Amino acid sequence: MTDAAQDKVIKxxxxxxxxxxxxxxxxELQALGAKTIIDYYNEQGGVEGYKVKAIYADAQSKPDxxxxxxxxxxxxxxxxxxxGFYSSAxxxxxxxxxxxxxxxxxxxxxxxxxxxxxxxxxxxxxxxVHGGMFGELSVEFLHANAKEKFGVxxxxxxxxxxxxxxxxxxxxxxxxxxxxxxxxxNVVLNxxxxxxxxxxxxxxxxxxxxxxxxxxxxxxxxxxTLFFRQAKERGLKFKALIGHGAGYGVxxxxxxxxxxxxxxxxxxxxxxxxxxxPKTLKxxxxxxxxxxxxxxxxxxxxxxxxxxxxxxxxxxANVFFADVLPRAIKKYGGIDAESLRKAALExxxxxxxxxxxxxxKFPAPGTTNMDGQNxxxxxxxxxxxxxxxxxxxxxxxxxxxxxxxxxxSSPYTK
Numbered sequence: 001m002t003d004a005a006q007d008k009v010i011k012x013x014x015x016x017x018x019x020x021x022x023x024x025x026x027x028e029l030q031a032l033g034a035k036t037i038i039d040y041y042n043e044q045g046g047v048e049g050y051k052v053k054a055i056y057a058d059a060q061s062k063p064d065x066x067x068x069x070x071x072x073x074x075x076x077x078x079x080x081x082x083x084g085f086y087s088s089a090x091x092x093x094x095x096x097x098x099x100x101x102x103x104x105x106x107x108x109x110x111x112x113x114x115x116x117x118x119x120x121x122x123x124x125x126x127x128x129v130h131g132g133m134f135g136e137l138s139v140e141f142l143h144a145n146a147k148e149k150f151g152v153x154x155x156x157x158x159x160x161x162x163x164x165x166x167x168x169x170x171x172x173x174x175x176x177x178x179x180x181x182x183x184x185x186n187v188v189l190n191x192x193x194x195x196x197x198x199x200x201x202x203x204x205x206x207x208x209x210x211x212x213x214x215x216x217x218x219x220x221x222x223x224x225t226l227f228f229r230q231a232k233e234r235g236l237k238f239k240a241l242i243g244h245g246a247g248y249g250v251x252x253x254x255x256x257x258x259x260x261x262x263x264x265x266x267x268x269x270x271x272x273x274x275x276x277x278p279k280t281l282k283x284x285x286x287x288x289x290x291x292x293x294x295x296x297x298x299x300x301x302x303x304x305x306x307x308x309x310x311x312x313x314x315x316x317a318n319v320f321f322a323d324v325l326p327r328a329i330k331k332y333g334g335i336d337a338e339s340l341r342k343a344a345l346e347x348x349x350x351x352x353x354x355x356x357x358x359x360x361k362f363p364a365p366g367t368t369n370m371d372g373q374n375x376x377x378x379x380x381x382x383x384x385x386x387x388x389x390x391x392x393x394x395x396x397x398x399x400x401x402x403x404x405x406x407x408x409s410s411p412y413t414k
Contacts, residue, residue: 008050010325010335012038013057013073013082015094020061021196025221025247026309027061027086030109033313034084036295040288041321048329052321055079059090066090067097074103080335081106083317088112088131088168095124104340106324108316111245112167113174118369123337125324125344127316127360129377130370131168131218134244134268135175138216141242141266141381141393141402143183149404150213150239158188160212160238162203162227164219165192172218172244188212195223203227204234213239213405213414221247225257232261237414239405242266242381249312251305255387261411262384264403271380272389273311273355275399282353288318289355305387315355323347323360351376 016031017023038054041047055077059066066085073079081104085091091110098105099121107115107126111134116126139159146154161176163169169192180187189210193203200223207215215238219227224247248254248267255262274293278286292314297303324343325335331346332339349360359376368375381393383400390400406413 008046009053010047010050010081011053011055011077011079013070013077013079014038014054014084015057015059015066015069015073015082016084016086017061018056018058021222022059022061022087022220024250024253026250026307027059027109029250029307029309030086030313031056031084032296032299033292033310033315034108034317036292036310037314037317037321039295040291047321047325050325050329050335059085059087061087063087063090063093066094070094070098071101074098074101080104081337081340083320084108084313085110087166088115088171089166091115092167095119095121099123102337104337106317106320108313110168112171113370114167114171116370116373119371120366121372122365123341125362125372127319127354127374127377128312129270129358129379130373131171131244132175132178133377134379135172135177135216135218136179137379137381137393138242138244138266138268139176139179139183139185142214142240143185144393145402145404149402155184155186158186158211158213159216160189160191160207160210160214161187161216162189162191162193162207163217164195164223166195168246169195169218173216176216193223195220197223197226199230200227201230201234204230204236207231207236208234215241216244217241217248218244219247221250221253224248224254228258228261232411236412238412239414240264240266241412242268245269245379249308251307251384251387251389252303254384255305260386260409263386264406264410265384266392266402267382267384268379269308269382270312270315270356270358270377271391271397272306272308272382273315274306275389275391276357280352280357281355285353285355292355305389308382308389311355319347319349319354319360323349
């Protein structure tokens with residue numbers, strides 16, 4: 001690299017939650033995935049002659065801190081772009097603020113549709129699956145398996161939807177409800193609660209009265225653990241429970257808190273990058289998956305089951321550094337928000353072209369109500385068995401024939 005090239009730097013503000021309840025609920029793992037990719041590109045000499053200077057900031061699990069940190073990074077640290085973000089409750093206000101400041105924002109996580117829906121944001125992009133897709137897939141999975149697994153018509157399954165009442169939980173629940181209605185399925189309860197609640201016994205009581213066969217749950221980490229403990233104490237029974245990312249994606253924490261009670265619970269998320277068949281990916285990506293896994297275990301040597309969160313952020317960050325940034329520099333001459341925006345709108349990665357397996361393509365501005373949303377992202381349904389993560393749906397990717405209803409060994413068996 002020449003001396004002139006070494007002088008070129010892209011400053012990236014990276015915001016995740018390194019403290020507060022969201023840190024252990026998945027945000028710290030997402031941060032690790034993003035940092036692994038940033039370090040990797042710097043070890044390769046940077047991107048098109050630009051060294052990556054990352055400035056890491058802690059949102060502290062609070063939306064107001066996330067906004068303040070974003071503004072500080074832009075106005076004081078003079079970053080060229082922002083990357084990261086875990087909580088949708090943060091992304092909704094931060095994205096509007098960043099867009100108004102005409103800075104580029106690349107979201108690795110925040111899944112709520114509300115982050116982008118009907119907002120017409122110009123400089124905010126999300127390669128990640130959005131929550132409506134999570135909510136729809138879990139219902140489609142039940143609809144497809146009702147006859148074979150439960151011996152009933154899909155319309156006869158009793159479904160309860162419970163969710164934390166922020167943008168993330170509400171967005172997924174909306175997807176649950178909309179797809180259930182479209183497929184003629186029976187929702188017997190749809191209830192939100194505060195993720196910070198210290199007691200969910202009233203919710204458990206409502207569920208006992210509603211007598212659902214299936215519970216669709218969207219939450220972070222402390223509230224999920226609290227729900228399971230109080231459900232067990234109060235004798236709540238069901239045939240299956242499907243979670244939707246966030247707290248359900250942190251396998252080790254769930255098992256450490258709840259033991260084998262977690263067995264046979266489902267989770268909807270982008271697939272764990274370590275479960276994909278390397279032969280289905282573009283050449284070179286399998287080696288990167290291995291590299292991310294090795295760095296993960298160095299950083300977290302006590303890890304028993306690799307969380308999908310690390311791979312998710314690594315894959316989504318890699319799309320920026322491997323595809324968007326090089327095009328902005330080479331084709332549009334810079335790293336300013338307008339160059340990055342034009343480059344992102346030309347992203348056209350086919351299936352198999354990312355670590356997560358799905359492709360990336362953003363809609364032309366104004367053609368949908370989700371400007372900046374990857375239109376071809378897709379989650380999968382996973383099932384946890386003795387700390388192992390299995391793919392239960394779609395059939396083409398299955399590594400387990402889904403176990404439904406819950407076996408007699410589960411304390412929640414109906």
